[in-house]
Amino acid sequence: MFGPLRVHWLLLLLKSVTELISRWLPAWPGAMHTLVFLSTRQVLQCQPAACQALPLLPRELFPLLFKVAFMDKKTVVLRELVHTWPFPLLSFQQLLQECAHCSRALLQERPSTESMQAVILGLTARLHTPETEAGTQPLCRKHALRVLDMTGLLDDGVEQDPGTMSMWDCTAAVARTCIAQQQGGTADPGPAPIPVEVRVDLRVNRASYSFLREALRSSVGSPLRLCCRDLRAEDLPMRNTVALLQLLDAGCLRRVDLRFNNLGLRGLSVIIPHVARFQHLASLRLHYVHGDSRQPSVDGEDNFRYFLAQMGRFTCLRELSMGSSLLSGRLDQLLSTLQSPLESLELAFCALLPEDLRFLARSPHAVHLKKLDLSGNDLSGSQLEPFQGLLQAAAATLLHLELTECQLADTQLLATLPVLTRCTSLRYLGLYGNPLSMAGLKELLRDSVVQAELRTVVHPFPVDCYEGLPWPPPASVLLEASINEEKFARVEAELHQLLLASGRAHVLWTTDIYGRLAADYFSL
Secondary structure, three states, X not given: OOOHXXXXXXXXXXXXXXXXXXXXXXXXXXXXXXXXXXXXXXXXXXXXXXXXXXXXXXXXXXXXXXXXXXXXXXXXXXXXXXXXXXXXXXXXXXHOOOOOOOOOOHHHOOOEHHHHHXXXXXXXXXXXXXXXXXXXXXXXXXXXXOEEEOOOOOOOOOOOOOOEOOHHHHHHHXXXXXXXXXXXXXXXXXXXXXXXXXXXXXXXXXXXXXXXXXXXXXXXXXXXXXXXXXXXXXXXXXXXXXXXXXXXXXXXOOEEEEEOOOOHHHHHHHHHHHHHOOOXXXXXXXXXXXXXXXXXXXXXXXXXXXXXXXXXXXXXXXXXXXXXXXXXOOHHHHHHOOOOOOOEEEOOOOOOOHHHHHHHHHOXXXXXXXXXXXXXXXXXXXOHHHHHHHHHXXXXXXXEEEOOOOOOOHHHHHHHXXXXXXXXXXXXXXXXXXOOOHHHHHHHXXXXXXXXXXXXXXXXXXXXXXXXXOOOOOHHHHHHOOEOHHHHHHHHHHHHHHHHHOOOOOOEXXXXXXXXXXXXXXXX
């Protein structure tokens, strides 16, 4: 179709024409960018010619070439792009986001298996190509790459598509590459390749633990250095969790997320000193932190005090999640140990008492909070007033508020609306599983017109749409009972009309709690 020289000159011509027209017609840059993108896509249809042209192309074209090749699964070109990458950093977060040339944000989609494998093969080829065999690749370009940042990929854990990679798949693929590189490197007597740091988010469970541990061990002293940014360990025994933490680079780790481990205070007191050595840790997510009824209370108190002492070692912590932990009357002890204010605090199903909420409202953390999750805590009784005080304290900074299953009925919601609407920067409000009526939802919709940044409201099915509910209805009933679909269709239509009438058609009101609408702290 095209020879390499024609590909080269075609891309250069398009770049020059775009710059020239954009200079004279600045109102049309979008159209010109689209022209360059479409032309690049067309050029990559002939992958052999495009690969031959790469050494002739200016560096500025590589980012767009990478995005188009990744998007269209042009695996031959993609592999060669990684092999000859001319910059010190190749970052998925930079290259696969929405850009001036293409509005598609590939980071919001699960990555193609073919494209991911091509990137890994390109990296392997770079490490195994001797300096003397660089061929037509300029030496400076061959040796430029120092960091391959594969973090930030979508991790939904729900959709199953054989053509895409889950986070588990990505972890396994990178781990296999590290192990193979170490095994193959010992047999090669040639010059040592230039090291490349591979930054990844790792997920591990009982089945993948041994494999991942071997990969981390293999990367020590290897030209392919595995560097974990976010670690998510699910249902992992205590000794395995400790062994894995000991293998991670203290300078890279940003988040530790221990799920479904049910460690209790005794197990956590063993693990927490190994976590506390990560001085740059910004996010710590723990669950089921409570005393063991089989332990003497003295031991339980000793473990809790030790846990608090270790928490005081963190200097950069900004997010803390303690879901399903028994913290009744102890929130002040936990938060007082921290060296710096939190910006994200998740206390779902923690059986909080009024004094816990009062302390939080008065603490230095309240005025810095961007994300707050109080799901599963009953806010309908004596907790309501201190909760309102907490909202008042956090109003200037709060962006994300999750109140799922908090027993908030119309009376409590209406009493809270004056302070809730002072949260003028709020983008997300979660109210699913609360016994609210259509009248209460309409009042919320009308009053929230002052919250110009609000983009998502996850609301419950109105109690009007159920038949024969007990009052007050337990959260379990609201989650499991059948609704009248015809009534709910009318509710949705009315809410939509109210949004249109108030000029807020861009605001999403939904009952979908599984739609990945809740924002991660680091994306706020």
